[in-house]
Amino acid sequence: MISKASGPFCPECQKPATGNFCQSCGAKLGGRFCPQCGAKLSPSAAFCSQCGAKGDPETGSRRAAAAATVGGHNLPWWIAGVAMFALIVFIGVTMVRPSGPAGGPVPSGPVATGPAAVDLNSMTPREAADRLFTRVMTSVSQGDSVGAQAFVPMAIGAYERARPLDHDGLFHLSLLQRTAMDLEGALATAQSVLEDDPNHILALSAAAVAAREMGLEEEAREYFQRLVAEYDEQVARGLPEYLDHAPIMNTVRDTAEAFLRGR
Numbered sequence: 001m002i003s004k005a006s007g008p009f010c011p012e013c014q015k016p017a018t019g020n021f022c023q024s025c026g027a028k029l030g031g032r033f034c035p036q037c038g039a040k041l042s043p044s045a046a047f048c049s050q051c052g053a054k055g056d057p058e059t060g061s062r063r064a065a066a067a068a069t070v071g072g073h074n075l076p077w078w079i080a081g082v083a084m085f086a087l088i089v090f091i092g093v094t095m096v097r098p099s100g101p102a103g104g105p106v107p108s109g110p111v112a113t114g115p116a117a118v119d120l121n122s123m124t125p126r127e128a129a130d131r132l133f134t135r136v137m138t139s140v141s142q143g144d145s146v147g148a149q150a151f152v153p154m155a156i157g158a159y160e161r162a163r164p165l166d167h168d169g170l171f172h173l174s175l176l177q178r179t180a181m182d183l184e185g186a187l188a189t190a191q192s193v194l195e196d197d198p199n200h201i202l203a204l205s206a207a208a209v210a211a212r213e214m215g216l217e218e219e220a221r222e223y224f225q226r227l228v229a230e231y232d233e234q235v236a237r238g239l240p241e242y243l244d245h246a247p248i249m250n251t252v253r254d255t256a257e258a259f260l261r262g263r
Contacts, residue, residue, distance in 0.1 A: 126169065129158035133172045140179060152180045167193050167200060168241035174206040178213070186210040199230040202241060205252040212259070224256035 120128040132155035139147030159165060159173040170193050177186035187210040193203035208223035231253050235242060242249060 125158065125162035126165075129155065129162045129169070130172070132158050133176060136176060136179060148179065152176060156180065166241075167197060167203065167239075168244065171202045171206060171241065171245075174203075174210070178206070178210055183210050183214045187214065199226060199234055201227060201231060201234045201249065201252060202245060204230075205255070208256065208259070221260065224259050227256045228253065228260065 120131065123131065132151055136148055136151045136155050139145075139151065156173065156176050159169060159176065162169065165173065170189050174186045174189040174193075177183075177189060187207055190203045190207035190210060193200050194207060197203070204223045204227040208220045208227065211217075211223060212220035235249060
């Protein structure tokens with residue numbers, strides 16, 4: 001039996017825990033966080049110093065933000081994207097690879113991704129973000145809404161801290177934002193890739209899906225049309241992110257063609 005004198009306890013799993021999140025289950029231990037990027041807010045902050053979002057005290061915790069977007073009445077909409085996300089989980093994102101320069105602290109504590117926990121402190125900010133991305137996508141593929149609720153905001157915040165992001169990192173971030181039902185954010189992130197590479201297949205797919213789910217049918221159609229028209233030329237480029245995500249490349253084209261056929 002653990003003595004109370006051993007330190008703070010997690011309100012979810014009752015295990016000893018320190019910092020902002022439980023090292024055993026990922027539950028929030030206290031404090032306010034930006035509902036958009038996940039950065040920590042001071043008690044009196046009206047706006048996030050990282051992204052400028054309003055620090056709404058009613059939605060200022062990571063768990064509250066996730067529960068409001070991923071859970072509850074939005075859950076059926078969220079589950080609709082499971083098929084594509086499940087494919088992404090199994091295409092090699094577990095192989096974390098270093099990226100370019102990144103700033104900001106790495107999220108503290110281990111994250112459970114299997115029988116053993118992984119210490120995020122031993123990773124670069126990008127490696128930690130990719131690990132959290134894999135954890136979220138695994139939860140989504142398994143229909144584990146609790147796991148997704150716990151880790152989606154942490155993963156989004158980790159990618160924000162790992163900026164500047166390459167196109168693959170921005171694609172991951174867009175998928176996470178879509179999982180959290182931040183469709184405007186998902187679309188904006190995908191568009192940021194397209195501003196640099198207008199016919200990037202993965203960004204076109206992410207932008208099209210976000211636009212479609214926002215009810216922007218014409219905008220979605222434009223993205224899907226570009227995806228189909230540029231697909232062969234883009235695949236021939238052999239970009240690292242295309243190779244990493246090879247098992248879903250045909251899937252995104254099939255999805256685009258089905259949309260354009262009106263199916």
